[in-house]
Amino acid sequence: MVDLKIHIKIALGYFFITALLGFLLRLDHISDLLPNYRYIVHTHSHIALLGWVYTALTTLIYQLFLHKKELSKKYRTLFLFTQITIIGMLVTFPIQGYGLFSIIFSTLYLFASYGFMWFFIRYTSKDQKQTFSYKLIRAGLWYLVISSLGPWALGIIMNTTGSSSDWYRSSIYFFLHFQYNGWFIVTLFGLLFHILEKGMVSISKREFKLFFRLLNLGVICSFFTSILWLEPHSFFYAIALIAVLLHGIAFYILFKKIRNNWKVVRAKLEGSTQLLLKIAGALLVTKLLFQFSGSLPHYAYQISQNIDLIVAFLHWVFLGVVSISIFAFLGHFKLLAYSRKALLLYIAGFALTEILLFYKGAIAWLGTVSIDNLPMLITISSGVLLLAIGILFLKQLNYKKS
C-alpha cells in the first residue's frame, strides 16, 4: 500500500518552501537581497499551487476513493513522475524564470495532472460514482484541466502579442481563477460532502442538484471578475455580480443543511477540525464580500490597480480558505498530526499579515499616511507564518505510519 503520510510530509515540505520563498520576497521589500524578484515569485507561486495544494488535495482524493492495493504500483509511478516535474520547477524557475527547462517541467506537470484526472475517473467504482462527493471532485478536476488552458495560451501569446499585452495578464488570471475558485474550492466541497454523506446527513438529490448547479454556474460566471480590470461592457460587471449571488445562495443552502444536522455533524468531527472548518467557512463568506466590492464598476478598476489589495485577497484565499480547510481535512482523515500551538500560531500569523496587507493597500488607495515600518511589520508577520508551517512540518516528519 502507498504510505500517504509520506505524501503529506512532501506536501508540507512544499508548503514550508513556499512560506520561506514568500518570506524572502517580503524581506526583499526592506533589504533588496534577491538578484531577481520575479523569478522567485514564479518559483513561489508554482510550488504553492502545484506543490503544496495539488499534492495535498490529490493525496486526500486518493485516500478516499482509490486507496487499494492493486492500484499502488501504478499510482506510485504517477506520483513519482509528478514529483519530478515539481522539483524540476523548483530548481529551474529561480535560475531562468520562464525559460526552456522550467517550461518543459511545467508542461510535463500538466500531463501528470491530466493523468491524475484519468486515474480518478478510471478507477473509482460504480458505487463511488453515485456519491455527491464524487460528482463535486470530478467537477473540481475538470476545472484543473480547464485552468491549464491558461498556460497553453501563454505559449502562443508569448510568441505573438508578448508579455506586456492584456492577453498575457488575462491568461494568468484565467489560470489562477480556475485553479482556486474551480479546482481547489469545488474539490474542498467534495471532501466536505464525503464527511456529510458518511455522517449520514440526508441530502436529497434535488437539494444536491440545486447546490451543484449554483456552485458551478457561480465558478464560471465569477471568471468575469478577473477581467474587469480591462473595463469591459457593463454586461460583464452584471455577470460578475450574478456570480456572487449564485454562490451566496449555494453557500446558504449548505449552511442551512449543516445547521439543521449540527448534532450529527458535530459528533463526527474533532474539536480542532470543527474550529478550522468554521474559520475557513467564515473566510469563504468574507471572500464573497470582497468579490462583491470588486465587481462594482468604480471599485473594480481601483482594486485592479492596487497590487497590495490583489496580493492580500489572493492570500486570503490561499492561506485562509484553502490551506486552513486542507489542514482540517488532513486532520480529520488522520493524515496530519494536529499541533494546536502551531495551528494557533498559523492563524495569528495569517490574521496579522492580512490586516497589514489590506492596510497597506488601503493607504495606497486613499493616499493617507502609513504607519512607520509597515514593510518590516509585514515581513515579521510572514516570519510568524513561516515558523508555524515549520513546526507543522517538523511534527509531521515524526508522524508515524499507522
Ligand code: HEM
Ligand atoms: C506562507 C506564506 C506566504 C507568503 C509570505 C507569501 C508571500 C508572497 C509574496 C510577497 C508574493 C509576491 C507579490 C508580488 O510582489 O507580486 C506572493 C505572490 C504569490 N503567492 Fe504567496 N505567500 C505565501 C503563501 C502562499 C500560498 C500558500 C499560496 C498558494 C497556495 C501562494 C500563492 C501566491 C501566488 C499565486 C502569487 C503570485 C500572485 C500574482 O502573480 O499576482 N502564496 N506571495
